[in-house]
Amino acid sequence: MSVSYAGSIQALKGIDCEIPAGQFVSVVGPSGCGKSTLLRAIAGLIEPTSGTLRVAALAPAAARRQAARLSFVFQDATLLPWRTVRGNLRLPLALRGVARAAQDARIAEALHMVGLNEFADRYPNELSGGMRMRVSLARALVTEPELLLLDEPFAALDDLTRQALNDELLRLWGAQRWTGVFVTHNIAEAVYLSQRILVLGPRPGRVVADVRVPLPAPRSAELRSQAEFARVTGEVADCLRRACA
């Protein structure tokens, strides 16, 4: 499938791949290669100009409305400043028409998942950047998604916070096994999190490599210093370098 924008800028060209349910896939590539465009096409926010894209055997926008429970985590936390943490988690449930009593139970569960119980009644501007992103993750998970799309969610965070949230995400995926599509330009992060990495070349974005990550689960922080981790990271980096050359 391909995506072009009005005016002849082609963002994605000939993307051809399949992501099985329950897989965690990362998409890496140079800036401006259309990684976010791919994610937004899967979410049904934009339509491919040619080719077919199917989510749960449906066109993305239809899938989002009828079949697949989809959540999206943006680069910024995108919280509503006038709502408390609890109110922000309530938003997607209310939009989906979940009954009030069920909402409270789900919110409590999601808060517990990301360890923000004590901050339920705080407002976003009272939280740190890392905590805001945690709320954003909880908001994505509170609807119990089957497909979770993440658009460089940790790019704006410092390295320690990023690693903590990587572990958090890994743990949540291990427990819930949603299908994850994670866009990042941080190769180590992609290797650490995913079972599979799609490497996109520069504009127009196309898949230049489809790398399996053979690292066993459950993964933990020690993995970062192991030889196998370094080898896979090197392989992905090589692919990327060759694509950009």
Next chain:
Amino acid sequence: MKPWSQWLWKVALPPVAFFVLVVAAWQVATAFWQIPAYLVPSPARVVDAARQHADDLASASMMTAAGALCGFGLSLVAGTALGLLFSQSRIIERSIYPYAIFLQTVPIVAIAPLVVMWFGNGFGGVVVVSFILSLFPILANATAGLTSVPPQLVELFEVYNATRWQTLWKLRLPNAVPYLVTGAKTACGLSVIGAIVGEMFAGYGAEGFGLGYLISMNTGNLDTAYAFAAVIASTLLSIAIFVAVTSAGATILARWHTTTTKTSTTP
């Protein structure tokens, strides 16, 4: 020194001292050059006039306040409603917005007599003039607040299949609140000016009289001290309304948890 007394010295004292100085100079100047009272009355005469006509000034202030607050209230309702309409349809916004700007640039003193002719002498005419003058800041800020929602938030709502109504109610309207507060602060001052201009053209007849009437009548009668007192009363009225609106706005903004003041960039 305690912070309180420090504030008194550094913030409150200088303007008060300046005020006393100016009033004293004014009093001395009127006496020294023997300026006739119908040209520039001395402060003492103004205070005298204010004391003598205290009842009339108070009732006129109430009348003007009623007219201004009605005009301001109408602006809040109509400005927000029009902003909602604009936020839902780009084509309606493009069609009507230029005339809203036109309405703002037309000098109010030029159309006030027409308004009085159309809406009649009395309270109605005054409220309409006040409304016309205070509508634009509300409209401009409401429109800006309703349409300048961060695009990612709009996408977030789309991802969760929000209806147009849900996006309006849960995202656009709350996003517009800080903008509306800014608009209201500008509009409330203008509503008083509008009411006074309206009163200069439209009397209340048997219902009573407002500050605008007192200013124009006493200027005409060369009772300048009384006119000055009425001008000062209208200034105090403006300040009172502004302080009330500002503190109400601050209360609302505190609940909104945004630190920045939002404002429209349109003229």
